[in-house]
Amino acid sequence: MRLAHAVLLLCALCLGAAAPALADKHEQTILEYGAQCAREIGEIPPFDCASGTEIPITVDGKRVAADAFPSRCDRPSLLRPDKDLIQQCMPGARILDLSRGATQISAYCRRNTQVAHASTYFDEVVVVLHHTGNGKTCWFQSKPPARDGGFDASRVPPPHEKTPPGEKRAAVEFWKTPGEVARQSTSCIACHDAGPFVLSPFIGQVWDKVPTDPWGKYSSIGPAFQMHRLKTMSTPGNTCVGCHRIGTEKSCEHYLGFSAGTHAPGNNKLADTYPMSHWMPTDNNMSEAQWMAANQASLDALRRCCEHPETPGCTFTPIPTSDAAR
Template identity: 60%
Template sequence: MKMPASIRSFALCVIVAVPLAAFAREQSLLEYGEQCAREIGAIPPFNCNDGTDIPITVNGKPPARGEAPKLCDKPSLLHPTVEVPGQCVPFSRILNLSRGDTQISAYCRRDKLRDDKDPVYDEVVVVAHHAGNGKTCWFDSRSPVGADGIDASRVPPPNERTPPQGHPSAVEFWTTPAKIAAAKPTCISCHDAGPFIFSPYIGQVWDKVPTDPWGKYTSIGPAFSSFHPATISTPGNTCIGCHRIGSDQSCAAYIGLSTGRLPAPGNSRLANGYPLSHWMPTDNNMSRDQWNAANVRSVDALLSCCTDKIHRNPNCTFTSIPGSANGR
């Protein structure tokens, strides 16, 4: 018996729709955590209080006990273009959980002033990266509704299904990869040249941060499949000698912030003056005139490329980062 054409078409739609629906299903936190552990390396449980304090100073001096200044010499640039609470709050911490090629950096952020050893933090961010294959994962803590901060005395591995009694599970602690990818600007927009970013704030504890400025770099997981980071360069540019320059938030914020073209939100008067206003190169010990002679032309060239949306400027080279084809 021959099947009518309309039924055949319906049957074909059903057969095709099932795998498409399965493919479009959002990857869960645990699935993402397991993929990252498998392809990069497992993130161990950790206590934020085991990390290293990130110093806060105003005019070169730490604030008085119990004081959280609104402006400081080296504010956090987690939000590089807008003023947010916590940019100058003391006792945020950084941890290096790396081993071998598995590079893991954890940032435990205070938005509210608390005692140094208080186990409560306001945000926990983890970047996991493999220096060999370039694969990278992003994790950010949930913001519990109605809660005053997060108990970070035991931060669970993102793939942990059953935590020890009395501690939050991974699903309770971490947000989903889809929500991280949907944030504006997203992690990859700011980390557009590599997994780890230097700033004056984090540079104070740079020896506690893993680095891979020229290595392969790709964010794995379907939530990040639409992101394809690229870098920019121009002939003889002095700004690309130590690391790549990204074409997303590097253009929108970091080139200007690091060269005195933009004041960082949270900057003190000292931070807005030379040399703190010009923190690239990181070992800047030049006079203002020397810095200008060495770098202004290169900065102008990069910013010109940033506005070249259709890539017509022959002096601008846009290059995909090696390994940037997304892995699911």
């Protein structure tokens, strides 16, 4: 089973365990964290969310209107994989690939409320910043909008920018601090447990706009994010790890099942019907019987490792990191 790791984004992308309080007395400000990330990985440029590629929302194979509000759809967002939310099938989300060289930058702009299709207003912006050479990764999430209808995201400020031009919104006003991102109950790293970018049917529709680094070094920098020590798992001859790593946190709890027939939040009947219900491998052209014969034993083996790590044959390996990741 193939799983390239990528969208979507989206850290706000995810839910997870609440992080413990920081040990340091001094918490990094967003400007301090932004400067560290720019120095060790690369600068995030200012960008306009509306210029990104829209992620389609379809129901029974047909794209919904911009003002539609379906409760279930063919490829819902897995931003919150533990519950049904109206935002999972909300039209208007956009993805931007701002990468250059070894610096990978994926920006995800989403809407929680209905607004005009061409509006520059969004409810949330999240950015994953990753370096394919040293593996260092940073996580950025916008503050919630001050009013219904979102905030103007026509110029998203770089997190390290001290003074914005003109009357534009400042980074300290736009972005949460790293401590706020790390401590919230929705944990970026718990979902992104095998790499910086996570594939789902939703984000897979615009996969060509998402950077990937499925086998590279991977570690989160900054003191706020040091609570996680990520590991991957495998078993002998496992078909699920041929193209990617598999993590042991939310991959165990949710994504292994979702990729192989378990009902996911927001799924409609079509999404729960084979082959759409089995989205790993991504180039699946097998019959259901063929899929079961090729992959079910490997899937079951990984599930046993999740539930009983001491099972013979289960191998757990720390994800390779930069020597100076911290």
